[in-house]
Structures are given as C-alpha cells and as structure tokens.
Amino acid sequence: MNIGILGLGTVGGGVVNVLSKNENEIFARTGEQINVTHGAVKSISEPRICADGNINITEDAFEIVNNPTIDVVLELIGGTTIAKELVIAAINNNKHVITANKALIATHGNELLTLAKEKNVHLLFEAAVAGGIPILKSLEQGLSANKIELVAGIINGTGNFILTEMRDKGRDFADVLKEAQDLGYAEADPTFDVEGIDAAHKLAILASIAFGCELQMDKVSTQGISQISGEDVAFATELNYSIKHLGIAKKVNGELQMRVHPTLIPKTQLLANVDGVMNAVLVKGNAVGPTLYYGAGAGDEATASAVIADLVDIIKETVSHDVLGWKALTEIPNCDPDNIDSVFYLRLLATDKPGALADITTTLAKHNISVESVIQKQIDAQNNAHIAIITNRVSTASLNTAITEIQSHEFIQEDVKIIHVENLD
Amino acid sequence: MNIGILGLGTVGGGVVNVLSKNENEIFARTGEQINVTHGAVKSISEPRICADGNINITEDAFEIVNNPTIDVVLELIGGTTIAKELVIAAINNNKHVITANKALIATHGNELLTLAKEKNVHLLFEAAVAGGIPILKSLEQGLSANKIELVAGIINGTGNFILTEMRDKGRDFADVLKEAQDLGYAEADPTFDVEGIDAAHKLAILASIAFGCELQMDKVSTQGISQISGEDVAFATELNYSIKHLGIAKKVNGELQMRVHPTLIPKTQLLANVDGVMNAVLVKGNAVGPTLYYGAGAGDEATASAVIADLVDIIKETVSHDVLGWKALTEIPNCDPDNIDSVFYLRLLATDKPGALADITTTLAKHNISVESVIQKQIDAQNNAHIAIITNRVSTASLNTAITEIQSHEFIQEDVKIIHVENLD
Numbered sequence: 001m002n003i004g005i006l007g008l009g010t011v012g013g014g015v016v017n018v019l020s021k022n023e024n025e026i027f028a029r030t031g032e033q034i035n036v037t038h039g040a041v042k043s044i045s046e047p048r049i050c051a052d053g054n055i056n057i058t059e060d061a062f063e064i065v066n067n068p069t070i071d072v073v074l075e076l077i078g079g080t081t082i083a084k085e086l087v088i089a090a091i092n093n094n095k096h097v098i099t100a101n102k103a104l105i106a107t108h109g110n111e112l113l114t115l116a117k118e119k120n121v122h123l124l125f126e127a128a129v130a131g132g133i134p135i136l137k138s139l140e141q142g143l144s145a146n147k148i149e150l151v152a153g154i155i156n157g158t159g160n161f162i163l164t165e166m167r168d169k170g171r172d173f174a175d176v177l178k179e180a181q182d183l184g185y186a187e188a189d190p191t192f193d194v195e196g197i198d199a200a201h202k203l204a205i206l207a208s209i210a211f212g213c214e215l216q217m218d219k220v221s222t223q224g225i226s227q228i229s230g231e232d233v234a235f236a237t238e239l240n241y242s243i244k245h246l247g248i249a250k251k252v253n254g255e256l257q258m259r260v261h262p263t264l265i266p267k268t269q270l271l272a273n274v275d276g277v278m279n280a281v282l283v284k285g286n287a288v289g290p291t292l293y294y295g296a297g298a299g300d301e302a303t304a305s306a307v308i309a310d311l312v313d314i315i316k317e318t319v320s321h322d323v324l325g326w327k328a329l330t331e332i333p334n335c336d337p338d339n340i341d342s343v344f345y346l347r348l349l350a351t352d353k354p355g356a357l358a359d360i361t362t363t364l365a366k367h368n369i370s371v372e373s374v375i376q377k378q379i380d381a382q383n384n385a386h387i388a389i390i391t392n393r394v395s396t397a398s399l400n401t402a403i404t405e406i407q408s409h410e411f412i413q414e415d416v417k418i419i420h421v422e423n424l425d
Numbered sequence: 426m427n428i429g430i431l432g433l434g435t436v437g438g439g440v441v442n443v444l445s446k447n448e449n450e451i452f453a454r455t456g457e458q459i460n461v462t463h464g465a466v467k468s469i470s471e472p473r474i475c476a477d478g479n480i481n482i483t484e485d486a487f488e489i490v491n492n493p494t495i496d497v498v499l500e501l502i503g504g505t506t507i508a509k510e511l512v513i514a515a516i517n518n519n520k521h522v523i524t525a526n527k528a529l530i531a532t533h534g535n536e537l538l539t540l541a542k543e544k545n546v547h548l549l550f551e552a553a554v555a556g557g558i559p560i561l562k563s564l565e566q567g568l569s570a571n572k573i574e575l576v577a578g579i580i581n582g583t584g585n586f587i588l589t590e591m592r593d594k595g596r597d598f599a600d601v602l603k604e605a606q607d608l609g610y611a612e613a614d615p616t617f618d619v620e621g622i623d624a625a626h627k628l629a630i631l632a633s634i635a636f637g638c639e640l641q642m643d644k645v646s647t648q649g650i651s652q653i654s655g656e657d658v659a660f661a662t663e664l665n666y667s668i669k670h671l672g673i674a675k676k677v678n679g680e681l682q683m684r685v686h687p688t689l690i691p692k693t694q695l696l697a698n699v700d701g702v703m704n705a706v707l708v709k710g711n712a713v714g715p716t717l718y719y720g721a722g723a724g725d726e727a728t729a730s731a732v733i734a735d736l737v738d739i740i741k742e743t744v745s746h747d748v749l750g751w752k753a754l755t756e757i758p759n760c761d762p763d764n765i766d767s768v769f770y771l772r773l774l775a776t777d778k779p780g781a782l783a784d785i786t787t788t789l790a791k792h793n794i795s796v797e798s799v800i801q802k803q804i805d806a807q808n809n810a811h812i813a814i815i816t817n818r819v820s821t822a823s824l825n826t827a828i829t830e831i832q833s834h835e836f837i838q839e840d841v842k843i844i845h846v847e848n849l850d
Binding site for chain 1: 439443444446447450451453454455551557558559562563565566567568569570571572637693695698699705710711712713714715716717718719720721724726727729730731732733734736737738741742743744745755
C-alpha cells in the first residue's frame with residue numbers, strides 16, 4: 001500500500017511520525033506494510049517535524065495525485081482552492097483520498113463525495129471533526145441502530161481554551177486570545193476560531209452524518225465568543241452554569257437545527273467539565289440515550305491518529321461510509337431560526353431607578369416569558385444595576401420581540417446580551 | 426437477512442423493539458431488511474416487553490441454532506453453560522453470532538473466537554462491555570493508529586450508582602445496595618456487581634482488544650467495593666478525590682496489569698464526574714492522548730443499540746474484528762501484583778496517644794514512603810483518632826511491608842484500610 005502525502009507540516013509530519021513509531025502495532029492490526037513513498041511540500045528546504053529520508057519529496061503536489069504507483073492520497077494542505085483541485089484530480093485518478101480538511105468537506109463535500117462514489121473510491125475525513133476523537137466512526141457504526149436526536153459538541157479547542165481561562169482565572173477575552181495566539185493555538189487572524197466558522201464547518205459534517213442528509217454549511221447559524229465578557233462568565237458561574245461554545249444539531253418536529261453559539265450549560269453536565277483545548281461531542285440516540293466522546297481536537301499526532309485510522313479502515317476494507325455512511329440520503333427541511341425554542345440568559349445594564357427590574361420582568365411576562373432565576377448587582381461607579389436573568393423555554397421570535405421592547409426603556413444603558421441556555425437533558 | 430434471537434428478555438426484547446422503531450433509519454444505513462424470524466424463550470407463556478407477532482417462538486433454543494434459514498444468531502440468554510453450547514452449535518452451523526454475554530466471552534472467548542475463525546464466521550460482542558458505548562469498535566477502528574497505554578473504566582453501573590449515592594447523600598453501602606436491588610439495578614445476589622467480577626469480565630475483554638493479546642480473565646486482580654465505608658467516601662471528598670470502582674489495564678515495562686479495585690481519582694478528572702448508573706472508559710493512546718467514551722452501561726435499548734450495531738457491521742461487511750481486531754496476537758507477560766507502583770490512600774484508627782501519627786509516618790518513611798496529604802480527626806466517643814493519608818508513588822510490596830509493621834503497633838485499633846489512588850494524567 002503506497003501513500004502520497006500532500007503537505008508535510010503539522011498534520012502530515014505527525015502522520016509520518018506516528019506511522020513510524022507505531023509500525024509494529026499497525027502491522028499487527030492490518031497485516032500490511034504501509035509505505036509513505038511521496039510527499040509534497042511548499043518548499044523542499046523548509047524544516048520538517050518528521051524524518052523524510054525514505055520519502056520522495058516534491059514541490060509539485062500534482063506529481064503525486066497523478067502518480068500511478070500511489071494508492072491513497074492524504075490531503076493535509078488545508079484550504080478550499082488548491083486542495084480541492086488536488087482532491088478532484090486524485091479521485092479522478094482512482095485513488096482513495098483521506099483529508100483532515102473540514103472547510104473543504106463542509107463547503108465542497110457533496111460534490112467531492114458524489115465524484116468519489118462515481119469513481120468507486122473512498123473519500124474519508126475522520127480527522128476533519130474533533131481531531132483524534134473517532135466521532136464520525138462512532139456515529140456511522142457504533143450508533144448505527146439509533147435515530148439520532150441531538151449532537152452537541154465543543155469542537156473548537158481554541159475557543160474552549162479562551163472560555164476556560166476566562167472562567168478559571170477571571171481574565172478578559174482579548175487578554176486570553178493574545179495568549180492563545182502566542183501559544184500557537186490561535187491563528188494570527190483568529191476569526192475562524194473565535195467567530196465560530198471552524199466549528200460551523202465541523203457541525204455541518206456532524207449533522208450530515210448523524211441525520212443522513214447532504215452537507216448544508218450555508219444553513220448553520222453561527223455566533224462567536226468574542227462578545228462574551230468576564231461579567232457573563234462570572235454571572236454564569238454564580239448561576240451554576242459554565243459557558244461553552246457549542247455546535248448543536250438536532251431534529252425537532254422533522255426540521256433540522258444547526259447552530260453554533262456560546263451556551264450556558266449546567267456545571268453538572270460532563271460537557272461543562274471539558275476544559276482547555278480539549279474537545280467533546282455529546283450524542284443522543286433514541287435507543288442508546290446520551291453518549292459522549294472526549295479527546296484532543298487538534299495537535300499533530302492526535303490528528304494523525306484519526307487520519308491513520310481512516311487508512312487502516314481502507315486497508316482492512318472496514319470503511320462504513322457510503323456517501324456519509326448512509327445508503328439513502330434524506331432531505332430534511334431547515335428550521336426557521338425564529339422558531340427555535342430555547343431557554344435564554346439575558347444580561348442587562350440599567351440605571352438603578354426604583355421599579356427597573358419590575359418593568360423588565362413585566363415586559364417579559366407580557367410576552368409569556370417567565371423568569372427562572374435573577375441576579376441583580378450594583379457594582380459600578382455610575383450607579384448602574386447589573387442584572388442577569390434566566391428565562392423559561394420560549395421561542396426566539398417571542399424573546400426578540402420582548403427584548404426590542406425592553407431595549408426601548410430609557411433606563412436600559414446598553415444592548416441586552418442574549419445567550420442560549422441548554423440543559424442537555 | 427434472517428435473525429434468530431436466543432432470549433427475549435430485557436436485552437432480546439430491547440433488540441426487537443429497537444429494530445422495529447428504527448426500521449427506517451437502519452434500512453437507510455444498510456440498504457437491507459432485517460427480519461427477526463425466530464426467538465427462543467424459557468416459557469412461551471411468559472410476558473414479554475416486545476411485540477412478537479412476526480416471530481416464531483420456541484422453547485427449544487437448539488431449534489434456532491440448527492435452523493438453516495437463519496443467518497445470524499443473537500445469544501442474549503447469559504451465563505456460561507447452555508449459552509456456550511448454543512454459541513458453539515451456531516458457529517458450527519456456519520452462523521454469525523452476536524452476544525452481550527461478558528462472562529461467556531471473558532471465560533471462554535479464546536476457544537469460541539478460534540472456532541469462529543476456523544468456521545469463517547463472526548463472533549461479535551460490543552454489547553458485552555459498557556452496554557451502549559461503542560468502546561470495542563473505538564479501540565479496534567477509531568484508535569487503530571495507536572499503541573494503547575491505558576484503559577481505565579467505570580464499567581459496572583450498579584457499583585457506580587452505590588458509590589455516587591454514598592458520596593452525594595452520605596448514605597451507607599448496605600443501605601444503598603438495598604435500594605439498588607429494589608430498583609432492579611442489582612441482582613438478589615449482588616456479588617458479581619459489588620465484588621468486581623462483572624467488571625473483571627469486561628476488563629479482560631477490553632485489555633485483550635486494547636493490547637492485542639488473548640483473553641486472560643484469570644489474571645485480573647479483583648477487589649470489590651463492599652469494604653468502602655462512608656468515612657472513606659467523606660475523607661476522599663475532603664482530599665478532593667472521588668472514589669470510583671475502576672477497571673484498569675495498562676502495559677508498564679512490557680508487562681500487563683489488569684486490576685479492578687476502588688480508586689480515588691481527582692475530582693477534576695472527567696471520570697470522577699461520571700455518576701449514577703452511567704459508564705465511561707478512559708483510553709490513552711500514544712498518538713491521540715487521552716480520550717473518553719461515556720454512556721449507558723446497561724438497559725434494554727442501550728444494550729440493544731450495541732447488539733444491532735454489530736449486526737449492521739455484519740450486513741455492511743465492516744466488521745473490523747479478526748480474532749479481537751488483530752491479525753497477530755502477542756503474548757504479554759503479566760505483572761506481579763507486588764510490583765505495581767501506585768499512590769495509596771490509607772485510613773487508620775488509632776488510640777489518640779501523643780506521637781501516634783509520628784510513629785506511623787516514621788514507619789512509612791523507613792520504607793521510603795512519604796506522606797503527600799494527611800487528615801487527622803477525633804470524632805468518636807472512644808477518643809480514637811481517625812487518620813487518612815495519601816502516600817507518594819510506591820510499590821505495592823513496600824507498602825504491604827510498611828503496613829504490616831504499622832499494624833503491629835498496639836495503638837492501631839483496626840486493620841489499615843488501603844485504597845489505590847490514580848491521578849490518570
């Protein structure tokens with residue numbers, strides 16, 4: 001089995017290293033020798049994290065996808081331009097392709113998977129979601145008896161690191177983001193991580209496999225964590241919640257909801273205790289009940305673990321995918337975001353005049369929104385009251401109408417902060 | 426695909442119910458109709474949890490394993506006598522077999538798997554370990570790139586329920602055990618659950634798959650939770666640990682350790698937060714790092730979820746087992762229990778005479794055992810001091826020698842309680 005790797009950076013170098021250090025175990029499991037014969041890099045002279053003595057290195061990745069001696073191509077370059085061209089060329093040359101590229105699969109997966117099916121080759125991407133956690137295989141195989149009801153995951157390690165530091169050390173978002181960049185967790189342009197785009201890519205893939213529908217990246221509603229303040233984190237803690245950046249996919253009344261947003265979850269939930277850069281995905285099936293999968297969402301060898309697991313599946317012919325694991329894809333209508341019911345956390349800054357809280361709760365009540373918990377504090381020099389409210393379960397549309405009305409009171413000093421609350425039970 | 430089910434009790438009934446309610450999803454995933462054509466029961470007149478209108482019911486299970494129209498036999502009777510005969514007969518008749526029977530696989534698996542290999546049929550048992558959690562498939566497929574370093578699991582729900590109640594409500598072991606029996610979690614004879622035998626069965630299976638060696642049930646050192654007192658639970662909480670009944674398998678210096686025992690683990694560990702009847706398995710791979718798998722360890726439909734997942738694997742031909750997932754099994758020597766290094770929790774009851782604690786710690790120090798934490802309380806009318814100690818990492822042999830010496834002091838009022846401490850990091 002001859003392998004060509006496109007990209008010998010963090011993930012590609014990790015794959016070479018893991019194949020080398022676990023050669024005996026992988027051979028014992030597969031009975032076959034895996035040879036990385038070719039590797040494509042941006043610059044031959046660049047330093048690499050892996051030994052490459054036995055690899056033919058080229059700067060022309062197309063040489064590899066067109067090389068008839070290669071059986072499987074690992075696309076570990078990233079991005080959606082050149083990577084897409086290379087994957088198409090490899091499939092057209094009847095090669096199996098394994099990729100860790102969530103953006104590519106989320107945005108062009110339907111086209112690429114259809115092409116792979118036509119050419120009767122595999123296009124696998126376990127590493128694209130939640131790094132080393134075998135979550136796609138678990139959905140496709142381990143939970144294959146279930147109607148999936150809910151997928152809810154912490155699927156961006158950078159965001160989880162930031163929220164964990166804010167909670168545990170009382171630090172500000174901007175301050176922790178800078179540290180995450182210094183540590184190499186976050187890119188110089190952190191938009192993909194902190195604004196939820198990376199998580200949305202992964203959620204689109206999870207939803208497609210969980211519910212057996214096409215990839216619908218454009219239907220994921222996405223909200224980042226950059227607006228979460230230290231005050232929100234502190235209020236959440238006081239209310240016995242933890243704020244996590246979740247990707248949530250669920251089918252309600254036959255409609256698919258896919259949303260990425262900061263979420264208050266009860267501290268007693270396992271997901272609330274998944275901290276730092278770690279990832280975890282909660283999956284509820286109608287037979288198995290709640291299950292959870294936890295592990296490293298990034299890193300060279302953790303991601304390599306998932307890439308190589310796909311490779312072993314190809315070698316052992318145990319690939320369960322057939323266009324996303326399903327023989328027949330269904331069309332599922334998308335839920336109108338206004339129709340989503342949720343519990344909400346509201347944070348308000350109000351001039352401390354008598355009756356302010358009464359006015360707020362009266363307006364909520366007028367829209368059939370009741371208050372489950374409330375905390376009011378006066379902590380600033382301007383004599384403003386800081387108020388946090390947990391509502392009952394209401395439709396997003398009702399909440400928005402009520403908030404618009406509350407916002408019009410002159411004693412409200414800034415935009416009302418709204419964050420979803422999910423009890424996940 | 427025609428299925429015969431041996432046993433239509435909790436699990437068998439659950440399988441019929443899940444196949445029925447998720448018929449569309451399972452068909453969409455497999456492209457094949459699954460027909461449960463035959464079922465064997467102890468008594469035809471007994472009430473059942475599933476509809477059986479389309480199933481030929483018999484009281485003679487051998488009729489099913491000898492029936493040439495049946496492709497797959499589900500052995501859901503339990504036990505190691507008649508169940509073993511039936512599985513052997515089914516395999517000899519060239520039928521695939523799926524079982525949820527941990528005792529059968531742990532004690533007779535080597536023989537049965539060898540026979541299945543000879544007959545070129547599958548013998549699958551995902552449901553035998555941790556119920557609905559797809560832990561065997563994750564070890565075999567999702568983590569196939571890894572050298573496994575550690576498997577540590579809460580794999581007996583009854584025991585976890587008892588320890589959780591003791592911790593959260595300050596209740597006694599005997600009191601909670603009685604409730605567990607009333608709730609149907611524990612059998613009338615609770616020995617298998619509370620003395621760790623059930624967990625040992627599951628651990629032997631996990632270790633075999635994780636490390637690629639034969640099943641060695643007789644090499645699992647097993648200790649139950651019946652000796653855990655409310656005082657131990659309270660001391661553990663005060664020391665920032667939670668007591669869990671763990672099954673631990675790890676390879677240290679080329680030797681395999683398999684042990685089931687109560688264990689203090691730091692409260693910050695996810696495993697420490699797996700409560701009630703839920704199960705979870707922590708797996709550390711040398712590439713992926715720590716991963717964790719959580720879900721229901723028992724129950725009709727949760728167990729059925731795993732049984733049917735094996736069935737789907739057979740239908741889709743995505744079974745990764747080849748005698749426990751490995752092409753080549755290795756022999757791994759077992760570790761001498763005295764050579765196991767561990768941190769330990771010690772609880773002592775001592776007459777409150779001056780210098781008692783000094784005598785204890787001096788004796789420990791003489792055997793190179795240092796004290797990481799200590800709590801001493803006088804809480805009884807007999808003026809006895811209640812002492813809890815967390816040691817540094819020491820060999821079991823050194824500890825035992827030191828404890829024998831401490832035990833000989835006349836001021837020691839009862840046997841020193843010794844519990845493993847695992848930080849799992």
